[in-house]
Amino acid sequence: MHYIDSKGKYFTKKLLIEANNAAIREDRNRQLNEEYLDRLTDENVYPILLSFDEHNRGEIRVQILFDEKKGTMGFLDLTKNRYNLLPAAIVKEDGTVELESKESINARRLYPEGREYIEKVSRTIIRDNSFRTKILSAYDNQCAMCEKDDISILVAAHIYPAHLCADDTVNNGICLCKIHDKLYEDGNIYVKSNGEIFIVDRKTRIDFGNIRLPKNKSDYPSPERLSQRLELSMKRGD
Structure with missing residues (x-):
């Protein structure tokens, strides 16, 4: 113990x-x-x-x-x-x-033993609209992990969470479709500092071995931020 x-x-x-x-x-x-x-x-x-x-x-x-x-x-x-x-x-x-x-x-029970209850947590996400514009533009309106290019399902995902660093630069973002954004957020896929995609859940299939990088090198995701995100995910057991 x-x-x-x-x-x-x-x-x-x-x-x-x-x-x-x-x-x-x-x-x-x-x-x-x-x-x-x-x-x-x-x-x-x-x-x-x-x-x-x-x-x-x-x-x-x-x-x-x-x-x-x-x-x-x-x-x-x-x-x-x-x-x-x-x-x-x-x-x-x-x-x-x-x-x-x-x-x-x-x-200390809120309800008698055997009585079930549901607690809902309010989640308010505050996003900078210019961040989405920068990220989607850098990735030419296409998911970095697949071929999807429908703007309505693309997400400007922070690499290292914005609430931990307040970094809304293009180098702390990656363009993902909603499917890959969910997998990334849940820790079913990682992105290493060199851009390599690491799959945790073997049922998950991704056609790319590495993320597709922006055309301009100045817009590349920060290796430091990718490393920080990976370290954070490992600490959480993702």
Whole structure:
């Protein structure tokens, strides 16, 4: 039990299944395999190794340890409210760990046990219209990962998130169709600093091995920004 985040948060099997069911109902990006969770041991607890504030939008992504010996871990998205209601372990001076009682855990429930609810997080995206114009122009109104050139489905995607760097230069953007933008945002595909496309989900198929670069070299995506995005995605477990 020494693998716990700074707040000592952990899941019981029951709480983990409830949180995963909520992630499925709320259509969150990171969900866990339901059959795998059903096979978990009821007596064990499953500590949170790391937690990430997802774009400061009221959502938390947690990394959960399932089996310390095998190094089995998983990622799950949940609201900050649900995260805050999770039990916390206390490490005593002698190194032993004290878990919360079932009564203490149930006392914080928003609803009686077995009652399901849905939490929706408001997501407001503020974009600079000139950024889209610059990016689409640089990529000649065509997705950098396929041949799609319908402007209505093209997205000016930030490489390194704008809320982390406020960089709206053309070098921090890439033109993608909505399909590849979703795959890129969800971490199913990466772009390395040299422009090579790395596919995480084997079911995903992309005809290009590298992104198609703009005609003008001055508009090329920044290798530094690509590296930063890759590092950020790896930290999140994408």
